[in-house]
Amino acid sequence: MSDKGKTSVDNKRIEKAVxxxxxxxxxxAEREGLKETPERVARMYAELLAGMQEDPKKHLRSVFSENYDEIVLLRDIPFYSICEHHLMPFIGSAHVAYLPSGAILGVSKLARIVDCFARRLQAQERLTYQIADFIMNNLKTQGVAVVLEASHSCMTIRGIKKPGSVMVTSAVRGIFKRDPKTRNEVMSLLHK
Ligand SMILES: [Zn+2]
Structure with missing residues (x-):
């Protein structure tokens, strides 16, 4: 799926499947409590997967020229995504940092970029590097670091049933990848 993903959710088809x-x-399926369920589930998926039809580039409209060249970091961005292996939610926090190179991004946009990629059928690993790559490739920046911490309901309530377990993934790009000192600095800021 490209970032511009043109897929649109076919609600009628989901209703049939449900x-x-x-x-x-x-x-x-006709009893009172279930009668409207297929329709509700279809609307729910359309909402949860809305990122598939969204172009994350639209969140780059508020980029400002600025000579700030220290780390910018937004921590504890809540996100909700759907695990593509089980179609069950995984929920957690994203921490995103970048080292500007002449441009900074409106702070709420980092959260919007996370949302845009989270609202798709995902694997946490891929979600992590998609966010990092998108910022690295589209914003003038020296480096990007992304850490995601999430609890997967496919693991907490089914399968091996380990409530409380948290999966942590990270992706570093640019200077954070090349330079161990800068990477250590950003990682100590990202991990509480
Ligand atoms: Zn899963």
Whole structure:
């Protein structure tokens, strides 16, 4: 899927599929509590996967020229994504840092970029490097570091059932990758 992802969610198709699931688990899909469920689930997926139709570049409109050349960091950005292996949510916090090179980004835009990539069918590892690569490739910057911490419901409530376990992934680009001293500095800021 490209960043410009043109996919649009076909709600009717989801409704049909959800109805099939209800029947497959032995439910009466017509009973009161379930009658509207396929429609609700379709709307829910359209919302949770809205990032597939969004171009993250639109969040780069508020880029300001600035000679600030120290680390800019936004920590504890809450995010919600859907694990592509189980279609179950994984929920956590993103911490994003960059070292500007003549331009800074409106601070809320970092959070919007995280959202745009999170609202897709994802693997946490890929989500992490997509955010890092997007900022690295589209904002004038010397380096980018992204750390994601998330709890996967496919692991906490099913499978090996380990509530409280948190998966941590990180991606570093540019100077944070090349220079161990700068990387240590940003990592100590990103990890509380
Ligand atoms: Zn999963």
């Amino acid at each position: 109805r099939e699931i209800l029947l497959a688990v032995g439910e009466d």
